[in-house]
Amino acid sequence: MEHExxxxxxxxxxxxxxxxxxxxxxxxxxxxxxxxTRHQPALVVMDVHMAGDTLAFMAxxxxxxxxxxxxxxxxxxxxxxxRWREGVAARLSKPFLEHELLAAVSTAFEAASAExxxxx
Numbered sequence: 001m002e003h004e005x006x007x008x009x010x011x012x013x014x015x016x017x018x019x020x021x022x023x024x025x026x027x028x029x030x031x032x033x034x035x036x037t038r039h040q041p042a043l044v045v046m047d048v049h050m051a052g053d054t055l056a057f058m059a060x061x062x063x064x065x066x067x068x069x070x071x072x073x074x075x076x077x078x079x080x081x082x083r084w085r086e087g088v089a090a091r092l093s094k095p096f097l098e099h100e101l102l103a104a105v106s107t108a109f110e111a112a113s114a115e116x117x118x119x120x
Contacts, residue, residue, distance in 0.1 A: 004047070005025075005027070007094065008027070009025065011045055011101065014102070015045075015101075015105070018102055020105070023035055027050075028050065028052055029050050029051065029052025029053055029054055029056075030052055032044070032046070032050070032052075032057055033056075033060060036057075036060060036061065036064065036066065040064055040066070041066060043066065043067045043069060043089075043105065043108055043109065043112075044068050045071060045105075046068055046069070047072075048071065049072075049073070058086070062086070062087045067089040067090075067108045067109055067111070068087055068089055068090075069088075069090045069091070069105060069108040070090070071091075071092055071094055071096075072092075072093055072094065073093070073094045089107070089108035089109070089111035089112045089115070090104045090107040091104070092104040
């Protein structure tokens with residue numbers, strides 16, 4: 001879920017080449033809700049500056065137990081507000097290098113897995 005088309009294509013290419021199966025990128029919260037409900041992915045890579053009701057989308061991701069990797073263009077901005085902490089398994093600042101994205105994806109999966117273990 002990335003509002004900058006070139007970044008979304010770049011993300012998908014990196015993830016695909018690393019062996020992940022990225023879904024078609026979406027640029028709005030409404031389309032993200034539709035896609036997530038339909039496909040129920042294990043991980044959502046989400047830009048913090050998406051247009052729409054991002055908090056409702058985050059609530060859906062928590063209900064579906066989907067790991068979240070939050071992208072931000074500012075390491076000290078909106079992504080670190082308290083309302084963005086719950087349900088976020090990892091964060092990554094843009095611009096990023098390929099190995100940083102893949103490390104953040106791995107961290108997000110590990111954090112989500114640890115959270116599931118502690119909840120059970």
